[in-house]
Amino acid sequence: MKLGQKHSIETKLKMRISMKGIRSLAKHPAWLGEKAGYDAKHDWAREHLQLTNQCQLCNSEENLTWANLSEKYQRISKDWIKLCCSCHMKFDSGKIALKINGKVFQRELSYFTRAKRKDSSSPYKGVFYKSGSGRRKRWMAQIVINRKPIRLGVYFTPEEAKMAYEKAAKTLVPKPEVFEI
Numbered sequence: 001m002k003l004g005q006k007h008s009i010e011t012k013l014k015m016r017i018s019m020k021g022i023r024s025l026a027k028h029p030a031w032l033g034e035k036a037g038y039d040a041k042h043d044w045a046r047e048h049l050q051l052t053n054q055c056q057l058c059n060s061e062e063n064l065t066w067a068n069l070s071e072k073y074q075r076i077s078k079d080w081i082k083l084c085c086s087c088h089m090k091f092d093s094g095k096i097a098l099k100i101n102g103k104v105f106q107r108e109l110s111y112f113t114r115a116k117r118k119d120s121s122s123p124y125k126g127v128f129y130k131s132g133s134g135r136r137k138r139w140m141a142q143i144v145i146n147r148k149p150i151r152l153g154v155y156f157t158p159e160e161a162k163m164a165y166e167k168a169a170k171t172l173v174p175k176p177e178v179f180e181i
């Protein structure tokens with residue numbers, strides 16, 4: 001398995017997050033910006049949004065970004081949290097969960113599968129064409145956890161490979177660490 005030929009997944013996430021933070025989020029309807037706080041109910045939230053210049057998780061003051069909690073991108077500030085790039089990445093990739101006022105926010109842990117080969121025509125996530133053609137086609141199942149590809153064997157049908165992948169997804173994927181804020 002050749003890794004490192006392209007941007008690593010973490011770099012990609014980093015780029016995505018920083019772009020989110022700088023470009024799209026500022027234009028996003030949920031971004032309250034200077035107009036935040038028109039609603040008195042959100043006074044606390046306004047302070048939270050505007051005056052927090054620290055990562056809410058690790059207190060870093062560098063590379064701060066807004067992370068959305070509910071994935072609904074609501075126009076309320078308590079749906080957002082300021083996180084540094086590193087904590088944002090961990091949250092977005094599901095490595096950590098955040099517990100805020102008793103509520104746990106958590107992303108599905110992304111266990112990345114390798115990009116599909118052009119000739120694979122694999123119908124399932126984590127299932128790749130291995131070798132052979134026609135009825136002698138073989139399928140490989142693979143899961144990538146924390147950037148480490150784990151081979152799950154070669155199968156005669158994509159369905160068998162899919163089962164291996166799903167089993168691995170259930171058993172091998174680690175549970176995120178929960179941080180209370």
Ligand SMILES: [Zn+2]
Pocket residue numbers: 055056057058059060083084085086087088
């Ligand atoms: Zn942080």
